Amino acid sequence: xxxxxxRKQVLGLIVWLLIAFSAAxxxxxxxxxxxxxxxxxxxxxxxxxxxxxxxxxxxxxAMQGVAAWLVWRRRDTRGARVALGVxxxxxxxxxxxxxxxxxxxxxxxxxxxILVLLALILATIVLFWRIRSLAGVLLLPYAGWVAFxxxxxxxxxxxxxxxxx
Numbered sequence: 001x002x003x004x005x006x007r008k009q010v011l012g013l014i015v016w017l018l019i020a021f022s023a024a025x026x027x028x029x030x031x032x033x034x035x036x037x038x039x040x041x042x043x044x045x046x047x048x049x050x051x052x053x054x055x056x057x058x059x060x061x062a063m064q065g066v067a068a069w070l071v072w073r074r075r076d077t078r079g080a081r082v083a084l085g086v087x088x089x090x091x092x093x094x095x096x097x098x099x100x101x102x103x104x105x106x107x108x109x110x111x112x113x114i115l116v117l118l119a120l121i122l123a124t125i126v127l128f129w130r131i132r133s134l135a136g137v138l139l140l141p142y143a144g145w146v147a148f149x150x151x152x153x154x155x156x157x158x159x160x161x162x163x164x165x
Contacts, residue, residue: 013069019091020065024057026095034102042159047152060142064091067138071131083127090120107157107164114150121146 035050068087071080094117101110121143129136157164 009073012072013066016069016072017062017065019088020061020068023091023095024061027057027098030099030103034098037102037105041156041163044152044155044159047156056145060145063138064142067128067135070135070138071128074131077131079127080131083124083131086120086127087124090117090124093117093120101153101164105164107153107160110164111150111153111157114146114153118143118146118150 038050064087068084071083071087074080075084093113097110097113097117100106100113121139125136125139125143128139
């Protein structure tokens with residue numbers, strides 16, 4: 001029984017990591033040409049280089065997958081299903097942002113969408129924290145990065161009205 005339980009836990013972790021990285025894959029499809037487009041944009045001096053985004057997002061997606069797995073392990077706890085549902089919605093919005101900004105080049109819509117995403121991340125942190133505090137803590141860097149990305153999205157959109165609708 002312990003071996004079966006351990007296998008189930010490892011499989012659960014793998015599944016949640018795959019789910020988290022599915023948002024990365026969705027964004028990756030939309031961002032094939034994003035480094036070239038990003039270089040064309042008038043960016044504030046505090047904007048990171050395009051090469052910084054991949055490593056940062058890789059770590060953040062891994063942390064999201066682990067956080068969701070920690071909550072999934074307590075799926076019988078009151079509120080776990082709702083917490084995981086909110087997590088999945090914010091994850092879908094995460095993947096959608098790249099399409100809005102880089103493929104459809106809609107700066108205003110991307111800014112509005114990222115604010116909704118940030119609100120859902122904060123809600124997910126609260127919901128996860130109530131179930132397993134470590135799961136909430138693991139999402140704090142993600143919230144910080146998306147808050148930064150929100151400011152960056154707004155600044156780039158305002159500086160590039162012809163390129164970003």
